[in-house]
Amino acid sequence: MARWKLAVVLVSCGLVAGVLLSALVPVSQADPQPAGAGAATKGRDPLSYRDVVKKVLPAVVYIEAVTRPVSRPRASNDATGETPFDSALRRFLEEQRRGMPRSDQAGSGAIIDPKGIVVTNNHVVSGADQVEVHLKDGRKFTSRSITTDPKTDLAVIKLDANVPLPYIELGDSDAMEIGDRVLAVGAPFGLAGSVTHGIISAKGRNLGLSGYSLYEDYLQTDAAINPGNSGGPLINLDGQIIGINTAIKSQSGGFQGVGLAIPSNLARTVVNQLAKDGVVRRGYLGIQMQDVDDQLAAKFNLGDQRGVVVMQVYPDAPAAKGGVKEMDIITAINGRQIADGRELQKAILATEIGKTVELSVIRDGKPEKLRVAIEQQPEDYGLVRAERGRRLPPGRSEPNIESTSLEKLGIEVTELTSDLADQLGYKEKGGVLVTKVERGSLADLGGLRPGMLIVKAERKNVDTPKALKDIVEKASLEEGVLLMVRTPMGGTRYMVLKGGSN
Template sequence: MHKLLPALLLAAAAALPVHAALPVADSQGEPLPTLAPMLEQTVPAVVNIFTRTRVPVQQNPLLADPFFRRFFDAPQQPRERIAQSLGSGVVMDAAKGYVVTNHHVINGADEISVHLADGRTLQAELVGSDPETDVAVVKVAAEKLSALQLADSDQLRVGDFVVAIGNPFGLGQTVTSGIVSAVGRSGLGIEGYEDFIQTDASINPGNSGGALVNLRGELVGINTAILSQSGGNVGIGFAIPINMAKEIMAQLVEHGEVRRGVLGAQAQDLTPELAQAFDLNAQRGAVVTQVTAGSPADKAGLKSGDIITHLNGRPVRDATDVRNVIGLLRIGQNVEMQVMRNGKPRTLNAMVEQPRATTVNGDKLHPRFAGAIIGDIVEGMPFYGKIEGVVVLEAEPGSPAWRSGLRKGDVIVQANRQDVADLASLRKVVRPNSPLLLNVQRREGALFILLQ
């Protein structure tokens, strides 16, 4: 019996097809659907980005003493270490070599390398970046680059199929697919200006700055963040709409930074209760709560209680829409506002102006403020209209202000237990040769800092 087994196995093996393969057509002879032709055109325009950053190493005071090192034969401590990170980018202008990525991918980098799909690795220079939208532009000197066609991201709908292309975990070019789960996502606290496309296409660390494309291979967004407790993908990813990224890129290329104008008005969401109070049928819009005297909004005739329904022809869903639209306008650009006032529609026109920021060198206020630049919270800042105080615009490392605990982005809301609304009110409280107790808001937390 056992002697028959090899013969049976050989017979079974001979019966197997030698060239087995997946079918390329269905039972009717029709080709099976595939994304391969589209990806062959789009993948070359998505690049991998690698950065190197020199980070100072905190020195041990004992090992900094030459006598101590010589006595114990201790090695010289390195003064810095090299930190490496990775991400993705998208070629937006093949002729000029402009690549768009995320600000957090290249932030603080000393060296930026771009690895192309054809195997070339190029050194890149930073053109400019905008932390408020998390958009950055780098430039490479290369020929035969491929760029993506741009879609109109305002036309995206929930349920549209999309494909994410990037460099997750440094594995190299990777493609995942999904749908648009939501549009206009905001209030996440990820960036200063938020109008995200939400997708369930798998986005992981390393995908940041990569492409989100539609089934025509057109760029609809720049992948930027995920919502996850573990750090891995759980089907909730976010991309910056390409319409927003395109406007930011234009300013970064022209100025190296984003120069935002101001309208001079604050607004809140139109809730069903407010709509009823204003006797409106509209369920979406933004209610003007304050208009700054002499501002573009004031000159245009905008008044507190007006309901903004459209800006430059675009429907306004809430106060975030107002902030996003104004934040993308350049200084000197016109904005057409369609508003409801006392139940009647009106059209107003304003020209956004340069913010009138008031700043002061810290040492002019208090010796322990030296090395810091303090300024009023002005329109265009992420906490404008949300908190009263003054903001630390700069804090030089190693300066008295830094050693006291102040950091860039801190908002001083109280000084010596008195509320601070602006620089003028801070000046009234500060005594140059007296201790100063500050209540500081830092990101999502708060702390007290004593200057003495």
């Protein structure tokens, strides 16, 4: 059976000359009301969205991002001032435009304040010197007041308007439930003022854009979203913004029923800080963590308890200062149980910088309480990635490397030498390197790949192939073999390799 690869596509687009709809209905400029206020069906076709659409369209904008050409080469992030997130998005846009005339970025947005505050995506305006914002009534504003937050892919544009502008209120995304109807409004392919409809298909989606987008808690919708919809609003039937349309998941690069939007409750906190201060200040713990699933809970003898297992503690971070250690399992914060990393992340973000939180942890099977003072998150935290090292060819051994076979798992391993560590980008020198994974083996099905580094097995450090083999041979496949693995990109995770028998 063929395996389909799903591509994540950020839905901004390049400008296409002449593709911009002109205004059809003038909008009153006096005494503005929220664009979604009073959106009732008034006895008309109950399946029609006409009233909601008429109310919100005046506040949905089409954005053209204008970038001044630069003569210097884009040699590195340090040379250009770009973050890794900006660089990745720029490369994506350039790939999409390959074979087409060079053009600027474009997308959508929504006015959320009558004073001219526009919310959109960071990747719509990233690197722009100025933007042109087009309203449905034909007005056009040029602005250089652009503030961004790459960690959430949100941006704020301030318009210099002499009169109050139509706007849309930010609603409560937490109140939305799977199955609720929504409208996606924006300018797909430059077609300004386009509206599509659908439902909330899922909540709490994570794209796994590790190192680029630090906060992922997307609403999923089947309302059609295409290039150019980026930054546009996802609207509930009360005419309120409950999401900012951001990306699609697709096998073809076009919309296939899976659109993703940043929840309005996340956007509200970020947008308010960008509009007021121009920057976002947030607290952090400074750990790399993994959700505790049923298999990990069984291996750690947690019973029904859940939470997150600490995979790495960053030096000098608040967690390190508070005594958090690798392999601690965090089950609660300030006495409130957490189910997963997203709940812990939300709790930390809601904590005032400088405040102290109490973490309930399980360490070596015993409960402990730790007090951690929350500090302001460094600007580059979560966006800095390790340099990509050379990867081992999948499915076969690295030539001239003497490997040890672990047939029980279907892998071959070798000691991590200094030369191999340098080649693959590992900073640490300990651990056992995976050189080969047999297709269809337990290791293959569990996600182990050549080039990964096994640093612990059954919670014991392993520095030699023999040490790993001894532990694996004694372990029960029915209960599962617990491995801690690292990747050249700096990621760390636990995996349980489980089979029917030994």
